Amino acid sequence: MKRNMLIRLVIDLSMTVLMLVAMAYQITGNTIHEMVGVILLLLFIAHNILNRRWYKTIFKGKHNVRRILSMAVNLLFLISMVVVLISSVPISRDIFAFIPINNDMILLQIHVMTSYWGFIFMAVHIGMSWGTIINAVRNMTGLTSTSRIRTITLRVIAVLIVVYGVQTSFERDMLSRLTIYNPFGWSYDESIMGFLIDNLSVMGIYISGTHYVLSFVRKQDKAMAYKDR
Template sequence: MNTKALYKLIIDLIMTVLILIAMACRLTGTTIHELLGVSLFVLFAIHNILNWRWYKSLLKGRYNTLRIFHTVVNLLLLITILALLLSGVMLSRTVFAFLNLNGGLFARKLHMLFTYWGFILISVHLGMHWGMIMDAVRKKAKLTSANRSRTLALQIMAVLLALYGVYAFFSREIGAKLILYYTFDFWNYDQSPAIFFVDYLSIMGLCVCVTYYTVKLLQRNSAKNILLHS
């Protein structure tokens, strides 16, 4: 992995952690929440600058199912982060308070909606690059040879994580939040913060697993199509 690819990978992982912490606004407080949001946007801007060639290539070449999938996810993530920034600035009480904007209920609804879509899309984006992440980890750990026991253990862990992720997805009513069924996101002060992060990490793991294997399936189908038409 070259230096640029490593930087992009590190930025992706930091952004993933930041959006997870930012979702616990009631734990961090408004000021830290807003600073996390600004940091997230700055990292996203750097990420896009590092991937500028991808934007230049959008109108070039042929599009197969896998490329369409990547493109749609990336563009939706771009729109989501921009919407989060706009609504966040409108709601700001500290960092952008000098602008004296009052987004009101509309900005609050917008911010809540795109927070959950941003969480899902960043998780999917991470899943699209999970193979590269695993390769980097294997090289760093110098795990050059295949190990069936290790592979089986990791697969079992992934299945268990995904299963708990399904439970957490429904118990946290993520689907309802993605369609803005609820106007406000109520925080349960009786819950342990650790449970909050475990639940959302498992939901993230579910998205990563589903995306990773979807990408593998699309890659397989793409390779078959190339062989059939060669």
Template structure:
């Protein structure tokens, strides 16, 4: 899903058909992700809710809302895969699709950042030197993401100030995807910092 996100943001460069195919693939991966993590879903109404769990649950719920909005709007505005359904309502669906796409990228990046330590543990990443290097690299890319966040006019899309996305088609899809990846790194780093702060708070309480 992380790899699919920046590709999907290059809509006018990769083409409508590829955009829809990658989008359907990401939805399938999203469903698979929840099946594999069904144990977490079963514990939603169990146990206490410290601040870390509250924030994590809110982020996850917001991601779910964005994905459902994307699923709905994708079917409504489809020009290739779902055209036979002919459901109408494309105007409203385009607005929903744009909002959910940009908020989804931000929230999924935060979600990923909040789970980086768990991912590192699963792949048994223990080298302190490598971890330190990756943190610095991640931070540098995130800093570039601040610039790209402004240049790509994210706030216009996040708050519905515009109803269409302008992508410079003279720039390659790979470079455009990299620009969106830096924004993902920015919010991923934000999620990572949140996780560190919550862990420090938990340690201090204990």
């Protein structure tokens, strides 16, 4: 595997893990939450620097359905993360407490809401690159051969994760968290394992959904290209 690709994977994986840690505010506490936010900011900047060529190609080449969706998701992810990071400064109680800005409940609500949108856009972003991630993992582990049993097993697991993720979305009232209505509905007695399982399953909805939708779109594009010959 190329060194640049390995660095990107490590950064992306670190951002995913830290995003989950940042969302576990009631488990980690405010100080750790803010420290994780600063690290996320640095990794986010590094991620964009490593992928800076993408910005230069936005208006170049052919814009098919997949590329338009990719651009939209990436830009929305970028906007949501920028809003999360900017809104975190005036509501900071530890790291940026020296900044003379009064805490604002509206900013706090915006911070929470956009963090959940960023969480979803991150999952969709991962789903759009899932094929690349799987290929990289295969190269690292040496599992380059295909296996029908392995494929079926992974798909069954994906379905189970999605089903559980949908149930969790309703139980955690994700809609209200995404619409600024009652964004502070946390459970103070939540276990770390329960939090991880629930949030990873929610991520699984968007990762799996995005991956298979794009696979369908890719097949349709190939079919159309074949008919046009």
